Amino acid sequence: MTKPNLEFALLTPTQMSIVDRHAARTISIIELMENAGWAVTQEILKRYRPCSVLVLCGPGNNGGDGYVVARLLAQAGWAVYVSSIANPKSGSDADIAAKQWTGMVVDDPESYIKKVGLVIDAVFGAGLNKDLDLHIANLLRKAKHVVAIDMPSGVNGETGQIMGYAPHAELTVTFFKAKPGHYLLPGREYRGELVVKDIGITFEILSQIELKCWLNEPGLWQIPTSELTDYKYRRGTVSVIGGSQMIGAARLSAHAALNSGAGLVYIFALGNRDCYSASSPCFIVDHDSLETALKDLRRKIWVCGPGLLANEVNEILPQLIAANVKIIADAGAFQSDQYDMLKGVSIITPHIGEFERVFGKIKGDKISAARLAAKQIGSVVVLKGADTIIASPDGRVAINQHASSRLATAGSGDTLTGIVATLLATGMPVWESACAGVWVHGEAGLLCDHSWPSAEILTENLGKARDNASISKNIVNL
Numbered sequence: 001m002t003k004p005n006l007e008f009a010l011l012t013p014t015q016m017s018i019v020d021r022h023a024a025r026t027i028s029i030i031e032l033m034e035n036a037g038w039a040v041t042q043e044i045l046k047r048y049r050p051c052s053v054l055v056l057c058g059p060g061n062n063g064g065d066g067y068v069v070a071r072l073l074a075q076a077g078w079a080v081y082v083s084s085i086a087n088p089k090s091g092s093d094a095d096i097a098a099k100q101w102t103g104m105v106v107d108d109p110e111s112y113i114k115k116v117g118l119v120i121d122a123v124f125g126a127g128l129n130k131d132l133d134l135h136i137a138n139l140l141r142k143a144k145h146v147v148a149i150d151m152p153s154g155v156n157g158e159t160g161q162i163m164g165y166a167p168h169a170e171l172t173v174t175f176f177k178a179k180p181g182h183y184l185l186p187g188r189e190y191r192g193e194l195v196v197k198d199i200g201i202t203f204e205i206l207s208q209i210e211l212k213c214w215l216n217e218p219g220l221w222q223i224p225t226s227e228l229t230d231y232k233y234r235r236g237t238v239s240v241i242g243g244s245q246m247i248g249a250a251r252l253s254a255h256a257a258l259n260s261g262a263g264l265v266y267i268f269a270l271g272n273r274d275c276y277s278a279s280s281p282c283f284i285v286d287h288d289s290l291e292t293a294l295k296d297l298r299r300k301i302w303v304c305g306p307g308l309l310a311n312e313v314n315e316i317l318p319q320l321i322a323a324n325v326k327i328i329a330d331a332g333a334f335q336s337d338q339y340d341m342l343k344g345v346s347i348i349t350p351h352i353g354e355f356e357r358v359f360g361k362i363k364g365d366k367i368s369a370a371r372l373a374a375k376q377i378g379s380v381v382v383l384k385g386a387d388t389i390i391a392s393p394d395g396r397v398a399i400n401q402h403a404s405s406r407l408a409t410a411g412s413g414d415t416l417t418g419i420v421a422t423l424l425a426t427g428m429p430v431w432e433s434a435c436a437g438v439w440v441h442g443e444a445g446l447l448c449d450h451s452w453p454s455a456e457i458l459t460e461n462l463g464k465a466r467d468n469a470s471i472s473k474n475i476v477n478l
C-alpha cells in the first residue's frame, strides 16, 4: 500500500477536530489559537493599510481566534472594535481569549459595519452546524471588505454548500490544511484568496486520520515522462469506438489521445469509416470485426460513448466489458437509471446532468454522491464541472481546481476521455489516470493563447500540458 499524499490532503471539519485533539497533547488549544490569530494578523498586515476594523466574534474557537486578531491588530496601532455575536462559554479557551481583549466592545455592530474599513469574520468556522440565523446573515450582508478566519461563516467546510448565507470574503486564512469546502463550489466563490497557515501542528498527526480527500495537483499522481528508449507500444494503445452518425466526438477523443502522447490510436467505426480515415492520417481505422480487434492483447484501453447512440452503446459496451478490457465510458453510455450497464467499466466521466440521469437527483453533496456512485458500479467516477470531483470506489476523492471556463465548450468532454485513455494506457493506476487526465485537460485550457478555444484548439496544447504535469509544482500555501 503506497503512503497517502500529505501535501495535498484536505481535511473535513470533523477530521480537523480530531487533529486538534491529537495536537492538544503537545500544544495547548490556547496556544494554537494564539498562533492562528497571529497568522491571520500577519496576512492582514501584508495586504491592507491600517484602517478601522470590526471583528465579529462567535461563541466558539473561531470567535476565540477573532479576539486574538483584535488584540494583535490593536497592538499594531489599528482602530479595532469587537462585537460578540454570542458570548463564549465561561472558562472555555475562547473565553480566555475574549478576556484578553481590553479594547472597545460594541453592542450595535450594525452601526459600525458599514463605517469600518475591514470586517473580520470570526463568527463560525469548523463548528458551523446549522443555517445562519437571519440576524447574523443580515449583519454580515452589510460588510464591504471581509477577511474570514478559517471559513467564511455559513460555508460548510465539508461540502462547500452555503448554510443560509455566507459573506464573500476577500481573503480566507485557514490553518494546517485546507478543507474541501474551500475548493468545492459554491464555497470556493466565497472564500476569496485562500491562505493556509502553519500554526504548530505537526504533519505526523495525519497518520491518525484516514485521509480520503485531496486537491488534484501533480504530486498526487505521477505521469510517465518520455524515455530515450520509448516505442509506440510502450507509450500505449488507445481504441475509440466511433459512432455511425455523430463522428466528431470520437475524432476529438482520438485526437486528444494522440496529442497527449498515445503511441497508437485506433478508431473502431460503427459506420462512416471513410470519414474517420480521412480525418487524420495518424488514426488506424479498423476493418475487421470487434471480436478480432479485442483479440489484440495490446488493445486494452477503450473509449466508449462519445458520439454514440444508445443502441450503439447497448450493442458494443457489453462486448467490451466481456472482453475484460479497461473502458472509459462517457456521453451515450449514460442512459436513464441504467447504472447496472456501467458495472465493469473502469472510469465514467459524466457531467452533472448525465450523472443525475443515470444515478438520480443528487440529494446531498456532490462528493458523497460521486463516492456512492463509484461504489455502486465499482468504477472511478469523474463528476465533471468547474469543480470536477474524481471519486474512487475505495472512497478516495480528488477535487480539481486546475481548470477554467475555457473548457466550457462542446467536445471538451470528448477530449478528456482521450487524455484519460492515454494515461491509462501508460499503465498508470485507474484513479490516478483519471485525476491526472482532469488536470492535464485543465492545463491545456489554461495554456491556450486563445481565450475562447474550441475543443479542437484545446487538443493542440495537450503535449505541453502533459509535460507541465510531469514537472512537480510548488503549490502556494500547501
Ligand SMILES: NC(=O)C1=CN([C@@H]2O[C@H](COP(=O)(O)OP(=O)(O)OC[C@H]3O[C@@H](n4cnc5c(N)ncnc54)[C@H](O)[C@@H]3O)[C@@H](O)[C@H]2O)[C@@H](O)CC1
Pocket (backbone or CB within 6 Å): 016, 019, 020, 029, 032, 033, 036, 058, 059, 060, 061, 062, 063, 064, 065, 123, 124, 125, 126, 127, 128, 129, 130, 131, 132, 133, 149, 150, 151, 175, 176, 199, 201
Ligand atoms: N483547527 C485548529 O487546529 C484550530 C482551530 N481553531 C479555530 O477553531 C474553530 C473551530 O472552533 P469550534 O469547534 O469551537 O467551532 P466554531 O467556533 O466554528 O463554532 C462553534 C459554536 O457555534 C455554534 N454554532 C454553529 N453553527 C451555528 C449557527 N449557524 N448558529 C448559531 N450557533 C452556531 C456551535 O453550536 C458551537 O457552540 C476553527 O474554525 C478555527 O477558527 C483555532 O482556534 C486554533 C486551532
Ligand SMILES: Nc1ncnc2c1ncn2[C@@H]1O[C@H](COP(=O)(O)OP(=O)(O)O)[C@@H](O)[C@H]1O
Pocket (backbone or CB within 6 Å): 331, 351, 384, 385, 386, 387, 388, 403, 404, 405, 406, 407, 408, 409, 410, 411, 412, 413, 414, 415, 416, 441
Ligand atoms: N466553468 C468551467 N470551469 C472548468 N471546467 C469546466 C467548466 N465548464 C466545463 N468544464 C469542463 O469541460 C468539460 C465539458 O465536458 P462535457 O460537458 O461533457 O462536454 P461535451 O459533452 O460537449 O464534450 C468537462 O471536463 C468540464 O469539467
Ligand SMILES: [K+]
Pocket (backbone or CB within 6 Å): 062, 121, 122, 123, 124, 125, 148, 149, 150, 151, 152, 153
Ligand atoms: K469565520
